Amino acid sequence: MRRHIVAGEFHFIGKEASTRWAGGPDPSMLADAGAVDPADETSREYERVVDAKYLNQIRTQAKQFSNKLLSRRSGVARSAIMNFKKGRSTIKPRTLRKLTKAIHDLQNKTCH
Numbered sequence: 001m002r003r004h005i006v007a008g009e010f011h012f013i014g015k016e017a018s019t020r021w022a023g024g025p026d027p028s029m030l031a032d033a034g035a036v037d038p039a040d041e042t043s044r045e046y047e048r049v050v051d052a053k054y055l056n057q058i059r060t061q062a063k064q065f066s067n068k069l070l071s072r073r074s075g076v077a078r079s080a081i082m083n084f085k086k087g088r089s090t091i092k093p094r095t096l097r098k099l100t101k102a103i104h105d106l107q108n109k110t111c112h
Contacts, residue, residue, distance in 0.1 A: 050093070050096065055091075055096075058096070058099070058100055058103065059084065059085060059087065061103050061107070062081065062084065062085055062099065062103055063085055064103075064106075064107075065103065065106055067081045067082055067085070069106065070099065070102055070103070070106075073102035073105060073106060074098040074099050074101065074102035075098060076095055076098050076099055076102075080095060081099070084099065
């Protein structure tokens with residue numbers, strides 16, 4: 001089974017993609033990729049570590065709402081929401097974004 005990849009932000013991390021790239025871009029590694037810009041020094045960072053303080057803040061805000069309501073609003077499974085609220089497992093960045101958006105939407109809805 002293959003997983004879909006969602007592009008995120010690009011950050012310079014100071015490393016080359018391969019040792020073959022040490023002397024500059026290697027067009028043989030980019031078959032049919034088009035023009036290569038040697039000035040482009042970005043690399044892909046696959047996972048960003050979320051600050052524990054921020055994560056706890058989101059967890060506290062999530063506890064204001066029912067699992068059912070958060071699940072419906074965010075599209076995240078109830079079991080994942082329950083595990084997140086209890087701090088049982090790590091949460092994927094994409095899931096965290098969905099959950100955070102749902103929490104903010106619900107908070108704004110209750111304020112109005």
